[in-house]
Amino acid sequence: MAERPIRVLVAKPGLDGHDRGAKVVARALRDAGMEVIYTGIRQTPEMIAEAALQEDVDVVGLSILSGAHRELFPRIVEQLKQRQLDDVVLVCGGIIPDDDIPLIKQMGFAGVFGPGTSTQEIAAFIRDQVAKKRGARAE
Amino acid sequence: MNADWIEQVRAGNPRAVARAISAIERGGEEARHIIAAIFRFTGRAHIIGVTGAPGTGKSTLVNEIAKQYRRRGQRVGIVAVDPTSPFSGGALLGDRLRMQDLAGDAGVFIRSMATRGSLGGLAAATADAVKVLDAAGFEIVLIETVGAGQNEVDIARNAHTTLVVEAPGMGDDIQAIKAGIMEIADVLIVNKADHEEVGATVAALEMNLNLKPKTENEWRPPVLKTIATTGQGVAEVVEWIGKHRAYLQAHHLIHARERARARAELERIVQHELMARLLRGVNGTKFDALVEQIVARETDVYAAAEQLMG
Numbered sequence: 447m448a449e450r451p452i453r454v455l456v457a458k459p460g461l462d463g464h465d466r467g468a469k470v471v472a473r474a475l476r477d478a479g480m481e482v483i484y485t486g487i488r489q490t491p492e493m494i495a496e497a498a499l500q501e502d503v504d505v506v507g508l509s510i511l512s513g514a515h516r517e518l519f520p521r522i523v524e525q526l527k528q529r530q531l532d533d534v535v536l537v538c539g540g541i542i543p544d545d546d547i548p549l550i551k552q553m554g555f556a557g558v559f560g561p562g563t564s565t566q567e568i569a570a571f572i573r574d575q576v577a578k579k580r581g582a583r584a585e
Numbered sequence: 586m587n588a589d590w591i592e593q594v595r596a597g598n599p600r601a602v603a604r605a606i607s608a609i610e611r612g613g614e615e616a617r618h619i620i621a622a623i624f625r626f627t628g629r630a631h632i633i634g635v636t637g638a639p640g641t642g643k644s645t646l647v648n649e650i651a652k653q654y655r656r657r658g659q660r661v662g663i664v665a666v667d668p669t670s671p672f673s674g675g676a677l678l679g680d681r682l683r684m685q686d687l688a689g690d691a692g693v694f695i696r697s698m699a700t701r702g703s704l705g706g707l708a709a710a711t712a713d714a715v716k717v718l719d720a721a722g723f724e725i726v727l728i729e730t731v732g733a734g735q736n737e738v739d740i741a742r743n744a745h746t747t748l749v750v751e752a753p754g755m756g757d758d759i760q761a762i763k764a765g766i767m768e769i770a771d772v773l774i775v776n777k778a779d780h781e782e783v784g785a786t787v788a789a790l791e792m793n794l795n796l797k798p799k800t801e802n803e804w805r806p807p808v809l810k811t812i813a814t815t816g817q818g819v820a821e822v823v824e825w826i827g828k829h830r831a832y833l834q835a836h837h838l839i840h841a842r843e844r845a846r847a848r849a850e851l852e853r854i855v856q857h858e859l860m861a862r863l864l865r866g867v868n869g870t871k872f873d874a875l876v877e878q879i880v881a882r883e884t885d886v887y888a889a890a891e892q893l894m895g
Contacts, residue, residue, distance in 0.1 A: 476673065482678065483681060490688075502603040
């Protein structure tokens with residue numbers, strides 16, 4: 447059976463309205479052969495988890511510039527867990543201080559991508575992470 | 586997917602429904618197994634197709650139509666199709682963006698789907714994904730096609746009621762009398778009706794409908810005006826969908842449509858299977874050799890096909 451294309455949900459939690467970065471990443475992942483479900487700005491943790499559930503995605507990518515990640519990310523992780531979506535690969539990007547990165551990784555995020563990261567790097571990282579998850583599930 | 590999972594699909598468990606649709610998209614043995622298990626529980630939903638050119642407001646309209654049905658207490662499944670890139674194989678599925686109002690409502694299930702190389706405005710797995718939603722108890726299933734041009738008419742074979750969405754200022758009256766997408770409409774909608782050219786667009790569509798020779802008991806599509814961003818006119822759309830359904834039932838056309846759909850589906854699957862079996866029996870070298878012969882004008886394409894099948 448053919449491998450299905452990697453499905454990625456790209457969402458912006460919280461209230462900041464600058465979605466150019468999220469769109470650039472969404473477009474780059476499309477060009478990397480992935481199916482990107484773009485849900486846009488002002489997403490609540492519940493909306494993000496519900497969309498991830500219905501769309502059966504491999505990856506959830508969050509973009510946040512407002513500084514509310516310490517507040518919102520744990521709630522998103524919690525909502526995903528409630529829906530038994532524990533094996534979804536979590537990545538994030540935007541404006542996230544270096545000091546917060548260990549905390550975010552501890553929450554279960556596989557990758558944190560700050561400004562200046564190349565989109566190829568993000569795509570390669572996602573491909574690698576999903577291959578590992580799929581390999582683990584097949585065993 | 587075992588019997589427990591199938592039970593969960595039928596109970597409308599969103600995780601089971603989501604995974605069943607993924608399996609169907611992947612195809613193969615598991616997909617067939619799922620369809621075999623759920624098929625007898627399908628046939629209850631009213632399937633509504635929404636098609637039209639890119640940017641006419643299909644997604645926003647689907648959002649509003651779904652809200653109307655929710656107010657009437659009906660559960661709504663949505664399959665929104667967007668194109669796969671022929672170059673990268675990737676896709677940007679953006680229809681959910683316009684359906685935020687429906688988030689958090691357990692009576693709504695939205696699934697975005699990429700065409701994965703299929704033409705005609707739908708994905709190959711769309712019809713089967715609709716069956717999953719039907720079996721899961723969604724009384725209304727809305728299918729949103731890719732932004733359609735003139736010839737993406739597969740939706741008409743898959744839906745009970747097809748809505749064709751137009752926007753003002755997209756072409757003159759000649760566009761309205763061309764063959765193709767205009768002919769499959771059960772309900773015509775001119776969205777963005779706050780635009781000043783709306784009168785001309787409605788008139789062109791009405792003229793086209795009036796030119797069609799009338800036969801007895803034939804359904805005449807209404808031409809409705811909507812402003813999907815405010816919801817204006819959408820209640821009337823839903824009323825007309827109901828009238829169309831009643832018309833289909835009164836004239837025993839639901840079965841006729843089902844039959845046409847079953848026939849088309851069966852043909853498609855047999856074609857696909859025959860092709861797959863044939864190609865399994867033919868080694869790739871022979872196929873490639875024939876391609877070379879055709880290019881070199883040593884044989885023609887029909888003779889080569891004969892050789893393959895003979």
